[in-house]
Amino acid sequence: MKTKILVTGGTGYIGSHTVVELQNAGYEVIIIDNLSNSTIEVLDGIEKITNKRPIFIQMDLNDKVGLQQVFSSHADIKGIIHFAASKAVGESVYKPLLYYRNNIVTLLNLLDLMPEAGVEGIVFSSSCTVYGQPDILPVTEDAPIKPALSPYGNSKQINEEIIRDTIYAGLPFKSIILRYFNPIGAHPSAEIGELPNGVPQNLVPFITQTAMGIRQELSVFGDDYNTPDGSCIRDYIHVVDLAKAHVTAIDRLLTNKSEERLEIFNLGTGIGVSVLELLSTFEKETGVKVPYKIVERREGDIEQVWADPKHANEVLGWTAKESVGSTLLSAWNWQKRLRERGIQ
Numbered sequence: 603m604k605t606k607i608l609v610t611g612g613t614g615y616i617g618s619h620t621v622v623e624l625q626n627a628g629y630e631v632i633i634i635d636n637l638s639n640s641t642i643e644v645l646d647g648i649e650k651i652t653n654k655r656p657i658f659i660q661m662d663l664n665d666k667v668g669l670q671q672v673f674s675s676h677a678d679i680k681g682i683i684h685f686a687a688s689k690a691v692g693e694s695v696y697k698p699l700l701y702y703r704n705n706i707v708t709l710l711n712l713l714d715l716m717p718e719a720g721v722e723g724i725v726f727s728s729s730c731t732v733y734g735q736p737d738i739l740p741v742t743e744d745a746p747i748k749p750a751l752s753p754y755g756n757s758k759q760i761n762e763e764i765i766r767d768t769i770y771a772g773l774p775f776k777s778i779i780l781r782y783f784n785p786i787g788a789h790p791s792a793e794i795g796e797l798p799n800g801v802p803q804n805l806v807p808f809i810t811q812t813a814m815g816i817r818q819e820l821s822v823f824g825d826d827y828n829t830p831d832g833s834c835i836r837d838y839i840h841v842v843d844l845a846k847a848h849v850t851a852i853d854r855l856l857t858n859k860s861e862e863r864l865e866i867f868n869l870g871t872g873i874g875v876s877v878l879e880l881l882s883t884f885e886k887e888t889g890v891k892v893p894y895k896i897v898e899r900r901e902g903d904i905e906q907v908w909a910d911p912k913h914a915n916e917v918l919g920w921t922a923k924e925s926v927g928s929t930l931l932s933a934w935n936w937q938k939r940l941r942e943r944g945i946q
Contacts, residue, residue: 604630606678607852608721610663610712611685612656613640615796616727616785619845620683622651622794627849631656632676634663635686639799647793663708666715673719681852682724684712687757690803691731691902694754705757706764713768716775723776723855725848728762730783730837730868730907731755739874740837740910743781743866752902762866769864776863778851783837783870783909785844787929788936795936796841797945805877806838806930810937813890820892822877824899827906833877835906837870840924840932844869847920854918870909871922884930 607624611617612633618640621631625648633645633656642658649655657676661668663686673679687705688694694701709726716724732755733741734748750756765777786806788795801817802808812820825832847869854860875883881892915921924932 604628605680605856606630606632606676608632608634608676608679608682609685610634610682610708611687613637613642613644613658614685615640616841616844617685618644618648618794619789619841620685620848621648621656622789623842623845623849624852625652625654625656629852632672632679633658634661634669634672636660636662641797644794650793651789651791663711664703666711669711670715673715677719679719680722681856682712682716682721683727683848683852684709684724685727687727689754691752691754692900693803694752694757695902698753701753701757705754706760709761709764713764713773717773721775723778723852724765725851725855726761726765726777726779728779728781729755729758730781730870730909731904732759732762732781733907735904736907739906740872740908741868742910743868743913751904755902766864776855778855779864779866780847780851781866781868782844783839783868783907785841786838787840787842787924787932789842790932792932792935792939795933797940805880806933809881809884809892810933812894813884813888813892813934814937814941818893820881820894821897822894823897823903825878825896826899829876829906831876831878834903835874835876835908837873837908838875838880838926838929839869839871839922840929843922843924847914847918850918850920867914867918868909868911869914869920869922870911872909872911873926874906874908875926880926880930883927884934887927887931888934890934
């Protein structure tokens with residue numbers, strides 16, 4: 603019998619790519635998603651890539667009774683990968699209660715029900731935002747946690763503390779916290795990719811939509827930061843590389859490869875790329891010009907951050923493999939596929 607994994611937010615951007623990698627690795631996947639920032643058609647893409655359609659349950663994780671019924675119906679769930687959360691930094695500043703409800707209560711419900719359901723481990727989707735603006739670059743897992751610059755970042759910090767306290771209290775499961783840097787790109791098949799509802803909150807889909815003519819121009823938030831070209835610097839990682847790290851993490855939890863009950867890993871490439879550099883690389887890879895304008899800084903944005911991925915490389919046994927150029931090209935191929943389908 604295949605090991606069964608629950609993936610919350612599994613029709614979302616990172617979630618869907620992780621479901622593909624889990625199924626390709628031989629796991630059976632159950633997805634819970636409320637489709638607040640994804641579409642049901644994502645399941646078609648997953649099925650085309652893997653020749654298997656995951657079990658799908660449309661539900662909000664704030665519904666604890668409904669979640670309990672899921673665990674009752676699927677008593678053999680061994681692990682959870684928890685993606686489901688609201689994720690736009692800018693939006694969180696103006697809708698803090700939405701972010702705290704969606705990002706914290708949902709985790710509490712999962713952790714509360716895991717012991718009685720016999721779930722052995724949970725991989726938590728965290729973020730480099732917990733480091734704030736780091737004092738030292740690149741960022742290691744030992745870097746101090748800074749006061750959050752947004753409710754989104756604060757929700758990730760709080761969730762990490764909740765998991766740490768829960769593990770310390772002796773509850774019978776393990777956890778791996780994965781702190782992402784900036785996932786971009788799409789599956790090489792162009793069957794799944796990043797498809798936000800409405801106006802994109804993330805940079806790369808806004809770039810590809812602008813290049814396609816869907817958006818008039820891209821807004822670059824600030825060119826007066828203390829960086830070589832004045833724009834913010836991030837560590838951009840291919841979403842498929844990121845998805846594979848989750849498979850490695852769930853393998854590690856369920857096969858007891860570590861005696862530690864809680865582990866934390868940074869997931870990044872170790873290379874910092876500015877917004878303007880990213881734009882230039884996109885144009886070189888695709889041959890398409892992207893109109894843009896410089897606007898005021900955006901509240902909650904960090905000036906520059908990139909990972910030291912050594913711990914993940916050596917201990918988790920995972921390494922980011924794709925270049926920024928190939929990753930951006932995959933995002934553009936996904937955008938062209940959407941146009942072919944008449945979606946955008």
